[in-house]
Amino acid sequence: MKYIEEYRDRGLIMKLLDHIRRSVTRNYSFMEVCGGHTSAIHRFGIPSLLPSEISLISGPGCPVCVTSTGFIDRAIAYSRMENITIVTFGDLIRVPGSFSSLEKERRGGADIRILFSGLEALNIARSEPDRTVIFLGIGFETTAPGTAVTVKKAREEGLKNFLLLSAHKVMPPVMDAMVRDGIRIDGFICPGHVAVITGSQIFRFLSEKYGLGCVIAGFEPTDLLQSVLMLVAQINARSPDVEVQYSRAVTEKGNIIAQEHMNSVFEYCDADWRGFGNIPASGLRLKKEYEDFDATIRIPVEIEHHRDNPACICGDILRGLKGPDSCLLFRRTCSPENPVGACMVSSEGACNSWFKYHL
């Protein structure tokens, strides 16, 4: 299959592995900060192929996993109101809030529907004018432009019963926060799909300010292995830089049209991240001219003080300090069927990937 098989070529994979084996001179730790990378690394069995000198650590790249308990609690509070329909992408409904999850609320009768695209939410709002449709906007720079277009379209059509509850976030501030917290890594496997939108230069501060290697990677096995090889070469040469491995999709400037949509609808705000707490200017909220579509403004709601399970170490896992196998709950009380922390919920979460794929 075109654009798939050439990147999964067994001969090429073996060649790359051979190059990596011949290049390693010490131990290396690299962090991936994209849930798509986490899932791909484990699904393709990459850890079983790499030499033992190379550790891959999963960072806060799964948008479902970093969504705060407070956000889930707020969505649950809305779902309990009369004539409200919550629309969201699949994984989010299973993320535990303080006392419940959207999935449990749906079993109890709340109207919560799963979508594949934000624009489907507009179809629901159009066809059911008596209900207020609240779209849970989630994701990084990759999905925020899609939400921006949805909100713009709602305004163009004058849809009064469509609202957004935004948990959209941006990537650079959390990477900065992790490095300032003292995470011990040699470099980042930078998120390819984020960079498709933003361009490659948003990661420049990591190499210039902190001397960390950065390679923006694609999602196929040869992409990931070539990225590891490029990072090893940067470290060996002591010349940290931002390189683009995923050059078939990522440019220096990124997708200008998508950026314009995002910038015209959203502005930066401080945001809560599960495992990190509040990070300044790391979230996206609707600008004043779009506040008619902001659920938090149109329907103010009181939520109880939120609470996380104290035994869950999702926070340490998201910060790359511990692996899923260090958690006492892992495979015991926490499983994909009964997730305690958000990292076990999403297919892109570190715990979920370990549970499903790790030998």
Next chain:
Amino acid sequence: MNEFISLNHGSGSRQAHDLIMELFVKSFEMSLPLTDSAVLKNNGFTFAFTTDSYVVDPLFFPGGNIGKLAVCGTVNDLSVSGAIPQYISASFIIEEGFPLSELEAIVVTMAEEAERAGVRIVTGDTKVVGKGKCDRLFITTAGTGLLKPGFENIGSGKMICPGDKLIVNGTLGDHAIAVLGARNSLSFSSPVISDCTSLNGMIQSVLGECGNVHFMRDLTRGGLSAVLYELAQLSGMGITVDEASVPVDDPVRGLCEVLGFDPFNLANEGKVLIVAGEDDHEKILGILRSHPLGKKSALIGEIAEVNKGEILLNTFTGGKRILDIPSGIQLPRIC
């Protein structure tokens, strides 16, 4: 067990497995291992007996409709138990206001599929419920068929040995993706046609020529992963699967890449996993490949003595990983 039933309990996932074991099997004192059909002995004859309910949404999809599914599903459950399907019952729960023309189209398809499969629909029931009390139409079929001596243990996994080979009769995921593509709410159309079909002819030609079939299961809800998990549990042995050898058509593979589904977890309605004795797998592959429903049959793995109870996937990259049972629901109401 969770306090309320969720959609996950009906999806061929671990939760569905737990519900069946912890509630139904216990309360009905059913004998283990669970198979697609019960095997019943009476007056020297052995019968297989099975039942299944169909709630697919939408009712019509490329390659079939709920009626065809209801006949094929029961025919296939009997066939993979080694039986020759003979008689089927059909019960209908119909929502008030359902168009008669659609019901007629569905029933005509059932009659046609029964004739094609050589089974007779001999009894049934009809209930109509008020508007909103069910979603248009649900069908339940049950069926029975004769089991020839020597085939009684095919569904139970008792005959599986180390070295046995795993064979599937074609591409995975076609039914799930066809149904998904037929849903109006999605913003893509898919060229994929459901593989919904009665497999009894093909299976009988294998069993007729080869006595070395150790296990069979149709790859419905939960797909290949769920059946392999069940096989590992039943046999207590390890299973090794080669990812590159598992057939998946490009449109299904492409949509799985876009939507984040794993073709191994997707439902099929015309695919069977055959576990064959080491010496006979070439012969079985030959028989399958010469049958119209088995042209893309492939050897996908084997039973191993190591990693007992686990499924090890050799990825096409040359790596290794665990293949786990799907958790929760991938796609709602596909059968």
